[in-house]
Amino acid sequence: MIPAKLLHRARADVALRARWAVLHGGPRAVLPSRARAGDPLARILLGTGGWGAQYPAFEQIRSRGRAITSRIGIATVDHALCREVLRDRRFATVTPEDVGIPRPLQWVVNHSDPSLPNPVEPPSMLVSEPPDHTRYRQLVARSFTPRAIETLRQRVGELSEELLDRLSGRPTAELISEYATMLPVAVIAEILDLPDDSRDRFIEWGGQAAPLLDIGLRWETFRSAYAGLAGMDDYLRDHFARLRRRPVDNHPFARLAHDGELTERELITNAVLLVGAGFETTVNLIGNGIVLLLRHPAQLDALRRDPSGWANAVEEILRFESPVQMTGRTVTEDLTLADRDLPRGAVVSLLLAGANRDPQVFDRPAEFDVTRPNARDNLAFGTGIHACIGAALARMEASVALPALFERFPDLGLDRPPEPRSNVTLHGYRRLDVRLGDPQRQSVSD
Numbered sequence: 001m002i003p004a005k006l007l008h009r010a011r012a013d014v015a016l017r018a019r020w021a022v023l024h025g026g027p028r029a030v031l032p033s034r035a036r037a038g039d040p041l042a043r044i045l046l047g048t049g050g051w052g053a054q055y056p057a058f059e060q061i062r063s064r065g066r067a068i069t070s071r072i073g074i075a076t077v078d079h080a081l082c083r084e085v086l087r088d089r090r091f092a093t094v095t096p097e098d099v100g101i102p103r104p105l106q107w108v109v110n111h112s113d114p115s116l117p118n119p120v121e122p123p124s125m126l127v128s129e130p131p132d133h134t135r136y137r138q139l140v141a142r143s144f145t146p147r148a149i150e151t152l153r154q155r156v157g158e159l160s161e162e163l164l165d166r167l168s169g170r171p172t173a174e175l176i177s178e179y180a181t182m183l184p185v186a187v188i189a190e191i192l193d194l195p196d197d198s199r200d201r202f203i204e205w206g207g208q209a210a211p212l213l214d215i216g217l218r219w220e221t222f223r224s225a226y227a228g229l230a231g232m233d234d235y236l237r238d239h240f241a242r243l244r245r246r247p248v249d250n251h252p253f254a255r256l257a258h259d260g261e262l263t264e265r266e267l268i269t270n271a272v273l274l275v276g277a278g279f280e281t282t283v284n285l286i287g288n289g290i291v292l293l294l295r296h297p298a299q300l301d302a303l304r305r306d307p308s309g310w311a312n313a314v315e316e317i318l319r320f321e322s323p324v325q326m327t328g329r330t331v332t333e334d335l336t337l338a339d340r341d342l343p344r345g346a347v348v349s350l351l352l353a354g355a356n357r358d359p360q361v362f363d364r365p366a367e368f369d370v371t372r373p374n375a376r377d378n379l380a381f382g383t384g385i386h387a388c389i390g391a392a393l394a395r396m397e398a399s400v401a402l403p404a405l406f407e408r409f410p411d412l413g414l415d416r417p418p419e420p421r422s423n424v425t426l427h428g429y430r431r432l433d434v435r436l437g438d439p440q441r442q443s444v445s446d
């Protein structure tokens with residue numbers, strides 16, 4: 001006889017495979033041929049051509065008008081249009097039910113729900129709508145007040161000095177794993193009241209789950225992403241149970257666990273969203289910033305001379321190499337957008353990184369310029385009711401981490417070309433090998 005546990009696991013595996021086949025297998029069968037036929041949206045969604053190849057594809061879309069309709073769907077790189085859609089309540093966030101799946105296949109998706117806390121499925125606030133969205137957001141926002149961020153600023157400052165101390169005196173370092181990841185993951189750990197020794201596990205699970213924002217995943221990637229979700233689910237269940245056994249204190253997430261204002265699934269799903277949204281994005285902001293500044297040494301020198309320019313430099317990094325390249329919205333009623341009649345259920349791809357290079361808004365958009373006067377008009381954090389809840393936090397982390405690194409290592413340089421991540425929506429580097437320069441010239445921490 002087959003043991004019950006094995007049978008359960010086999011059933012779960014079949015259900016997951018069915019879910020993958022509908023959500024990713026279908027698009028995977030169509031996108032490559034559309035990309036070969038020259039469809040710019042298919043090329044962008046697949047990440048064809050590697051680092052930077054999306055920018056000419058954005059321009060191809062721009063040259064065809066404010067929005068394009070291809071066989072894959074509707075897409076725009078128009079700044080004003082992206083902004084308009086994100087702020088228009090007739091557009092809702094996209095869930096698996098919205099991606100134009102025929103009804104019988106929809107049944108497969110609903111009946112193969114592994115009940116794991118998926119950041120791109122409800123009850124994640126990222127894909128919930130009011131009134132649920134409002135409730136989740138208000139409760140989670142307690143961790144993101146200006147006061148909470150100021151407290152974290154000090155922690156980030158100390159931690160970045162600690163991390164830089166560990167690198168001091170060494171000839172080389174790999175800055176994604178040894179620096180850029182460590183700051184945001186520590187911040188998320190503080191926000192969720194996680195023990196320090198859980199960080200490595202969250203780094204691994206977060207990395208596994210990050211591809212879920214992309215379309216047309218390979219089965220192995222999808223399965224590994226769900227393994228990451230399962231790891232976080234198990235851990236966070238125990239963690240919140242531990243917090244409930246502890247006397248209630250002022251920590252916002254500990255209070256959330258005690259109050260019972262969110263169901264267990266709502267609490268854990270939104271915690272997983274914070275892990276993913278919180279460090280899988282900020283690591284890219286810091287990593288992309290390091291590379292851009294090393295490649296523009298005159299601008300880096302100017303920042304070293306006048307550190308008051310750092311806040312604007314962070315905006316320009318967000319604009320120029322946007323850590324979240326795109327999002328999407330679905331149409332909730334028949335409407336007209338940029339002279340196109342869109343039926344209810346149509347999905348619009350909002351290519352934020354393309355909007356951030358819209359020449360109607362940004363002069364010389366393909367030039368990196370940390371003194372750009374309107375760099376802050378970028379849409380890197382979205383806008384409207386789903387605008388990034390962690391925007392101020394991410395800006396703070398980068399504006400502490402980048403100056404601290406460049407101040408400590410005046411001779412910092414790339415040791416070899418940085419290696420891009422394979423993700424499409426999340427845009428950044430997987431490895432960033434640098435030379436730290438002459439130890440005699442490295443400054444010491446106070």
Ligand code: HEM
Pocket residue numbers: 093125126127137188273274277278279281282285322323324327328379380381382383385386387388389390391393394
């Ligand atoms: C450079 C870093 C970051 C970037 C570029 C970024 C980008 C974004 C974008 C574009 C959205 C909107 C998505 C949409 O409208 O469909 C978003 C939402 C969100 N972000 Fe961020 N994010 C960053 C950092 C963070 C951090 C540090 C946190 C938390 C610790 C966070 C938590 C969230 C959450 C919870 C949402 C959903 C908000 C809602 O639906 O109301 N993000 N982010």
